[in-house]
Amino acid sequence: MSRAFVTRLGERHDDDFFEGLDTRVKILTVFVVTTLAIAGPLATQLLLVTFVLALALSAGLWRWAIAAVVFSLLTWMVLVGVATRLQSGGVEDPAGFLVGIMARGNAIFLTAAWLITTTKLYDFGVALESLRVPVAMTLPLTVAVRFIPTLLDEMNGIWDALRVRGLVRSPWDAARHPKRVFDLVLTPAVLRSLRLADELACAAETRGMGGVLRRTPYRPSRMRGKDCVVTAALFGATALCVASAFVVPNDVIAGRINLVVG
Amino acid sequence: MTTANERPQSPQSSSRFTVRELVLIGVLTALSVVLQTVVAVGLHMVPIAAIPGLMHGVMAFVSCLVLYVMARKVPRAGTLTIGLTTYGLAVLILKGSVFHSAGLVLGGVAADVFAHLRGGYQGRWTIIAALVLFRVIATAVAQLDKVVKQMTQVHLVWYFIALAILGAAVGAVLGGVAGRRFMDRMERAGVAA
Numbered sequence: 418m419s420r421a422f423v424t425r426l427g428e429r430h431d432d433d434f435f436e437g438l439d440t441r442v443k444i445l446t447v448f449v450v451t452t453l454a455i456a457g458p459l460a461t462q463l464l465l466v467t468f469v470l471a472l473a474l475s476a477g478l479w480r481w482a483i484a485a486v487v488f489s490l491l492t493w494m495v496l497v498g499v500a501t502r503l504q505s506g507g508v509e510d511p512a513g514f515l516v517g518i519m520a521r522g523n524a525i526f527l528t529a530a531w532l533i534t535t536t537k538l539y540d541f542g543v544a545l546e547s548l549r550v551p552v553a554m555t556l557p558l559t560v561a562v563r564f565i566p567t568l569l570d571e572m573n574g575i576w577d578a579l580r581v582r583g584l585v586r587s588p589w590d591a592a593r594h595p596k597r598v599f600d601l602v603l604t605p606a607v608l609r610s611l612r613l614a615d616e617l618a619c620a621a622e623t624r625g626m627g628g629v630l631r632r633t634p635y636r637p638s639r640m641r642g643k644d645c646v647v648t649a650a651l652f653g654a655t656a657l658c659v660a661s662a663f664v665v666p667n668d669v670i671a672g673r674i675n676l677v678v679g
Numbered sequence: 680m681t682t683a684n685e686r687p688q689s690p691q692s693s694s695r696f697t698v699r700e701l702v703l704i705g706v707l708t709a710l711s712v713v714l715q716t717v718v719a720v721g722l723h724m725v726p727i728a729a730i731p732g733l734m735h736g737v738m739a740f741v742s743c744l745v746l747y748v749m750a751r752k753v754p755r756a757g758t759l760t761i762g763l764t765t766y767g768l769a770v771l772i773l774k775g776s777v778f779h780s781a782g783l784v785l786g787g788v789a790a791d792v793f794a795h796l797r798g799g800y801q802g803r804w805t806i807i808a809a810l811v812l813f814r815v816i817a818t819a820v821a822q823l824d825k826v827v828k829q830m831t832q833v834h835l836v837w838y839f840i841a842l843a844i845l846g847a848a849v850g851a852v853l854g855g856v857a858g859r860r861f862m863d864r865m866e867r868a869g870v871a872a
Contacts, residue, residue: 478776572713
């Protein structure tokens with residue numbers, strides 16, 4: 418799955434409505450979704466999941482969407498099981514907990530996956546530079562965000578190599594010898610990362626990063642009509658959500674905001 | 680005479696991070712995120728993840744091992760602050776956890792200040808002590824999430840928090856020592872000088 422994801426990173430679909438948005442609008446989308454998912458009312462969170470699923474499907478991330486739903490379901494089962502075993506009361510509201518973990522967790526994760534998938538490293542750097550973020554922050558952040566899927570792919574490669582050489586035959590084998598597996602995975606992972614960092618630093622220096630002159634972007638960040646519409650919609654949704662907490666004093670509609678404000 | 684295209688700051692000085700160092704910090708931060716994700720997913724699938732404090736200990740071990748390599752490769756004041764702020768932003772984007780992110784940033788700043796007061800990242804035990812300080816602060820602040828919001832709606836048990844902090848401290852010590860051995864081995868082999 419991660420290999421398909423890395424392949425998808427190399428593609429550019431500017432004709433897609435959501436993918437063609439300005440990177441700054443995409444970053445704003447992530448922050449609005451995160452804020453509303455944490456502090457927004459339950460009804461908003463359900464709407465958010467619908468919106469985020471639309472984003473994920475438009476970017477072809479349906480496998481990740483299914484994986485996220487299955488993983489959150491498993492996490493819910495484990496946590497509820499543990500809480501019931503450890504405490505007599507168990508989880509206070511298992512159904513609410515399930516909705517919360519599905520809505521909140523998946524909304525945030527899938528929006529982040531959408532941002533990473535549909536944004537090129539170069540565009541991300543240009544957008545952050547245009548927001549006047551210092552290079553000491555933009556460079557590590559862009560590298561880290563971009564390299565998370567690449568390193569996941571590297572880990573897959575290391576795991577395949579261990580299996581081919583017969584060092585690890587199954588996950589159960591790995592569970593029985595955690596130290597050996599950790600050594601065998603960690604050493605190539607760190608060395609590969611150091612080499613990747615060297616290659617990337619050479620490429621960055623060749624492209625003039627860290628120099629005295631300000632770089633001129635080939636594809637500058639600019640707001641178009643649809644960017645303005647999406648930005649207005651995001652601010653409108655946030656304002657509506659906050660206003661609903663004060664106008665409608667209902668636990669279901671405005672529970673989370675009341676909890677945070679109160 | 681300066682042009683409109685010129686950056687306002689002076690040319691790179693020795694106190695400023697080079698591109699190579701910033702890229703290395705970014706890549707090692709990504710490695711830390713990936714290793715922790717892989718280990719967390721693996722531990723969630725087996726019942727031992729439910730033992731209080733163990734998860735925090737293992738996460739601390741993994742992250743501190745990579746952070747030790749980062750501190751040794753880029754021994755400058757501000758390395759952990761930049762790396763952990765990056766990590767915090769990545770956590771905020773990927774998980775939306777405000778307290779976790781804040782804990783990482785505060786822990787990184789505290790570790791850097793501690794290392795600066797102890798004369799920088801030259802001493803190996805200084806790095807390990809700075810990592811323990813970082814991990815304890817990060818875990819303590821992250822636990823505020825449960826205290827303030829109780830998002831998981833599981834009844835708050837104070838000794839779970841104490842065990843989480845203790846587990847993180849122990850994991851950080853072990854991770855730092857493991858990182859030290861790893862770097863020593865790599866330097867002896869001449870592959871990570």
